[in-house]
Amino acid sequence: MKRLEGKVAFLTGAAGGIGAATARRFVAEGARVALADLNGDAAQALADEIGEAAIAFGVDIGEEAAFKAAIDATATAFGRLDILFNNAALTDMATMIGDSNAVDISNEIWERTLHVNVTGYLYGCRHAIPHIAAAGGGSIINMASGSGMLGDQARIAYGTSKAAVISMTKYLATQHGHQKIRCNGIAPGPIVTPHSRAVGGAEFAIIARHMPMGELGEPADIAALASFLAAKESRYINGQIITIDGGMSAHHAHVMDMQDHVARLAAAASPQPVGA
Numbered sequence: 001m002k003r004l005e006g007k008v009a010f011l012t013g014a015a016g017g018i019g020a021a022t023a024r025r026f027v028a029e030g031a032r033v034a035l036a037d038l039n040g041d042a043a044q045a046l047a048d049e050i051g052e053a054a055i056a057f058g059v060d061i062g063e064e065a066a067f068k069a070a071i072d073a074t075a076t077a078f079g080r081l082d083i084l085f086n087n088a089a090l091t092d093m094a095t096m097i098g099d100s101n102a103v104d105i106s107n108e109i110w111e112r113t114l115h116v117n118v119t120g121y122l123y124g125c126r127h128a129i130p131h132i133a134a135a136g137g138g139s140i141i142n143m144a145s146g147s148g149m150l151g152d153q154a155r156i157a158y159g160t161s162k163a164a165v166i167s168m169t170k171y172l173a174t175q176h177g178h179q180k181i182r183c184n185g186i187a188p189g190p191i192v193t194p195h196s197r198a199v200g201g202a203e204f205a206i207i208a209r210h211m212p213m214g215e216l217g218e219p220a221d222i223a224a225l226a227s228f229l230a231a232k233e234s235r236y237i238n239g240q241i242i243t244i245d246g247g248m249s250a251h252h253a254h255v256m257d258m259q260d261h262v263a264r265l266a267a268a269a270s271p272q273p274v275g276a
């Protein structure tokens, strides 16, 4: 028996790097999936590739009526809804460049970011919960980020939105546990996706230097965790934020530089053979 046999999942941001990897993983685990994305063509292309276990919707999660209609249509098409993967977020270049600091960010970017990344997740929960409850319970997985736990040079709105997602996750877990609906968050470190490679590829070497494992994560790493959180195996995990970052957040910021420094001191202190 596969982990998600008979289950139905609704995924947002499903055409993106992490969303598509998770959709494929859920289907491999036996689920049927609804793929929702602002980029409806890309969501449809993925649904076509997956076949009859998938349907697609071109949806802006910030538009409540359209988002609700897609969730309701999923429950009608597949007869139930068990899993919501709230995963979409504004990752387009214009938003990322404009999302700077408190002094320079425009109200428009601040408000749009909080609306999509936070209120959009609320809409998803609001309209999925009645279906999940009707199915006897299930799992909501919210996409947070390490950026919701630590500060950064830029992206104050994105980080603030992810901190709100972390808090919302705990409230959902608390308020809907009695309906056997669990809610957990995933907080990834840097994950290499086609999009992040395009916009941030030049920074990967800097980041990797500060990773204990010396490498960035892959969408499949997140998909594996999401499938575990969606499945019955994790039935007693509720209200948790699971960090998945190769150990990036486990150490003090200076440690990797200090390792290099100590190695240089040790090399300088060791006697070198003549002629070396």
Ligand SMILES: NC(=O)c1ccc[n+]([C@@H]2O[C@H](COP(=O)([O-])OP(=O)(O)OC[C@H]3O[C@@H](n4cnc5c(N)ncnc54)[C@H](O)[C@@H]3O)[C@@H](O)[C@H]2O)c1
Binding pocket: 012, 013, 014, 015, 016, 017, 018, 019, 036, 037, 038, 039, 059, 060, 061, 062, 087, 088, 089, 090, 091, 116, 143, 144, 145, 146, 187, 188, 189, 190, 191, 192, 193, 194, 195, 196
């Ligand atoms: N890649 C990383 O390093 C990383 C790290 C931490 C957290 N995350 C989070 O993981 C999630 C997925 O990110 P990704 O790396 O796969 O990014 P991505 O850019 O590949 O995918 C994001 C998807 O969301 C869609 N989207 C954007 N706005 C939308 C809206 N209003 N309605 C519906 N869909 C919308 C986009 O069209 C895109 O397909 C995001 O919540 C992101 O914040 C990513």
